[in-house]
Amino acid sequence: MKDNFKQPIGLTSAEVDQRTKEGKVNRAVNDQAKTAWQIIKENTFTYFNLIFLVLSILLVIVGEYKDLTFLPVIIANMIIGIVQELRAKRVLDKLNVMNTTKIAVIRDGKEEVIPIEHLVLGDVIVLQTGDQIPADGQVISGTLRVNEALLTGEADEIEKDVGTELMSGSFVVSGKAYARLEKVGKNSYVSKLTLEAKAMNSKEGSEMVRSINKLIKWVGIIIIPCGIALFIVARYVNHLNLADSVVSMEAAVIGMIPEGLYLLTTIALALAAMRLARSQVMLHDMKSVETLARVNVLCVDKTGTITEPKMEVEKNIP
Incomplete structure (x- = not known):
């Protein structure tokens, strides 16, 4: 030896100075993680919230503040989503081999x-x-x-x-x-491994939330002409004043949007994520709970490492 x-x-x-200037330094760059602003933006600027924002603006314009009772549901849904994702981000940021x-x-x-x-x-x-x-x-x-x-x-x-x-x-x-x-x-290998573990899929992984979003999207498209038609009928056929016409239209439109379903889904996923967190289970976001619930077969090797789903059963030995 x-x-x-x-x-x-x-x-x-x-040589060290030159390579440092060239960026050839042993510093891992976590370019896949969402920033706090991205998380807030994704949970705030949604089509679901846009519909309620327009309705809120119309009610504020006509001074009917008492009819803004739907806002707490929307705000609660938004805050729960933001808080859960920020908590997940904080845990993932600490992840390091x-x-x-x-x-x-x-x-x-x-x-x-x-x-x-x-x-x-x-x-x-x-x-x-x-x-x-x-x-x-x-x-x-x-x-x-x-x-x-x-x-x-x-x-x-x-x-x-x-x-x-x-x-x-x-x-x-x-x-x-x-x-x-x-x-x-x-x-380096360990940086790639860490980045892969921290990576968050940009696509919606929850089938349940994806279905609700699809429903909200179609409802949101349909209620635009419906809302205009209801306002015209109330204002020019029934001869109501502007405030009453807006309130009448808003009451009908709000009933078409299942905001309670959205909130209940968010609360259920958030509670499940909190229970898993108490058991030391790390989640990328609270919607991962549904993904876990849909798993039928988990493939692991002899060390317990989760493997890729490329294995095939050749024969069954009782």
């Missing part, structure tokens, strides 16, 4: 300890017992025994000699070696 263990020179300060904060690196021929976010592509790091590998690299000197259980689910120790690839997120069980970083930041 001594013949195989030589300290390299590592990068120079000028990397526990190491600092690592020994060789620069200008000298060993120094720096935060893992300051590592750059091509840096030579020193790995020894207990260290977590901060980025993908290759052993250039020395020998290690590595545990990759966090990444693969396999608890076996794997020997890494010169020229062997190292995956970020794995732990050094024994030995000492120098490794050159080949993939850093969001290009």
Whole structure:
């Protein structure tokens, strides 16, 4: 092992500065997560809310504030959705496979300890017992025994000699070696794994909510001509004043929109999400509850890792 263990020179300060400017730094960029503003916007600016906004404006214009009793239902539905998604975002933001904060690196021929976010592509790091590998690299000197259980689910120790690839997120069980970083930041294996776990699907995943949204959309389209027709009848056929015409039209239109159904669905999903959270279950959003309820078969391998749905049963052995 001594013949195989030589300290390299590592990068120079000028090379580190240049690669830092080029963005080749070991800093994961979570470009898939929704911002707080995006969550608020998606729950506020909906077609469902637009219909009620128009009705509210009409009632305010004619001064019929007492008929705005439908607003608490809409506001409650909106707030529940925003709060649940912000809670999920906070949990996902904390999700990180990397526990190491600092690592020994060789620069200008000298060993120094720096935060893992300051590592750059091509840096030579020193790995020894207990260290977590901060980025993908290759052993250039020395020998290690590595545990990759966090990444693969396999608890076996794997020997890494010169020229062997190292995956970020794995732990050094024994030995000492120098490794050159080949993939850093969001290009490293552990960053891709973390981003994949944090990714939130932009499409509506809940069949129930999707069906309600579809119903609201069609109802919203139909009530526009209906509302205009009802207003014309009240104003010019029944000769009611403007305020009474608007109130009459609003009362008929509100009855066509199932806002109570929307609120009950949101409350049911929110309560289910809270119960799962108490059992340490992490949800991307509260609508994941319905997705979980629709699962009939969950495929896992021997380590308990969820696998892709590509397996086929060949024969049944009683």
